[in-house]
Structures are given as structure tokens and as C-alpha cells.
Amino acid sequence: MKKKPLLFRLTKRVTLFLFLLLSAILIVYITGNFQEFLDSTQKTVLLYAVLSAIALFFFSIISIIETIIFTIALKRVSLIFYLLPFFFCILYAIIAITLASTILFISDDNWLLAAQ
Numbered sequence: 001m002k003k004k005p006l007l008f009r010l011t012k013r014v015t016l017f018l019f020l021l022l023s024a025i026l027i028v029y030i031t032g033n034f035q036e037f038l039d040s041t042q043k044t045v046l047l048y049a050v051l052s053a054i055a056l057f058f059f060s061i062i063s064i065i066e067t068i069i070f071t072i073a074l075k076r077v078s079l080i081f082y083l084l085p086f087f088f089c090i091l092y093a094i095i096a097i098t099l100a101s102t103i104l105f106i107s108d109d110n111w112l113l114a115a116q
Contacts, residue, residue, distance in 0.1 A: 002076070004070075004079070005070055005074070007066065008066055008067070008070055008079070011059060011062055011063045011066055012063060012082065014059050015056065015059045015060055015063050015086065015089055018052055018055050018056040018059055018089075019056060019089055019092065021052050022049060022052045022053055022056055022092070022093070022096055025045060025048050025049045025052060026049055026096065028045055029042065029045045029046060029049060032045060039107065042107075043104060043107060046100045046103055046104050047100075047104070049096055049100045050096075050097055050100045050101055050104070053092075053093040053094075053096040053097045053100065054093070054097065056089055056092070056093040056096075057089075057090060057093035057094065057097070060086045060087075060089040060090045060093065061090065063082070063086045063089075064083060064086045064087070064090075067079055067080070067082050067083055067086065068083075
């Protein structure tokens with residue numbers, strides 16, 4: 001069995017790490033709601049969720065481009081099967097960015113004062 005290129009393995013592992021990091025941060029946010037964390041702590045957790053989701057989004061895009069390039073260059077069709085998890089990571093990141101940003105926006109008091 002041929003080994004995958006080093007760059008492909010590294011970006012795949014970074015993408016997996018960011019996926020697991022984002023999942024852990026979201027679990028901390030959910031449990032923080034039940035444990036009644038402070039509002040400032042919850043906002044910080046959501047900010048970290050947005051940042052890790054943005055990183056996951058960009059690394060997933062890079063991984064998809066890299067997969068297509070290595071599939072064409074090395075003529076190995078087996079690398080195509082990595083596209084589906086990367087697309088799932090992009091979708092997961094977009095949903096996390098949208099929800100976390102929306103919650104951060106709604107929890108900010110300044111927009112309520114500007115509307116009055």
C-alpha cells in the first residue's frame with residue numbers, strides 16, 4: 001500500500017484536530033448553559049468557537065483543493081473518498097459560525113440601545 005503524501009497527511013490531521021476542538025468547545029458551551037456559567041465566560045467560549053470554526057473552514061477548503069490536486073497528480077482515485085468528510089467539515093463550520101455569531105450578536109446589549 002502506498003503512503004499518502006506528507007502534506008496531505010498533515011492537513012488531514014489538522015482538519016481532524018480542528019473538528020474535534022470545535023466539537024469540544026461547543027460541548028463546553030452547552031454544559032456551561034446548564035451549569036450556569038457567567039455571561040462573560042459564555043461569550044468567550046463562543047468567540048473561541050467562532051475562531052476555531054473559521055480555521056476549520058479554511059483548512060477544509062485547503063484539504064479539498066489538495067485532495068483534488070493529489071488525485072490528479074498521483075493518479076490515485078482512492079484519495080477522492082476524503083472529499084466527503086471535508087465537505088461535512090465545511091458544513092459543520094458554517095453552521096457553527098452562523099449559530100455562534102448569532103448568539104453573540106443577540107447577547108450584546110449595545111444593539112438593543114441603538115434601536116431605541
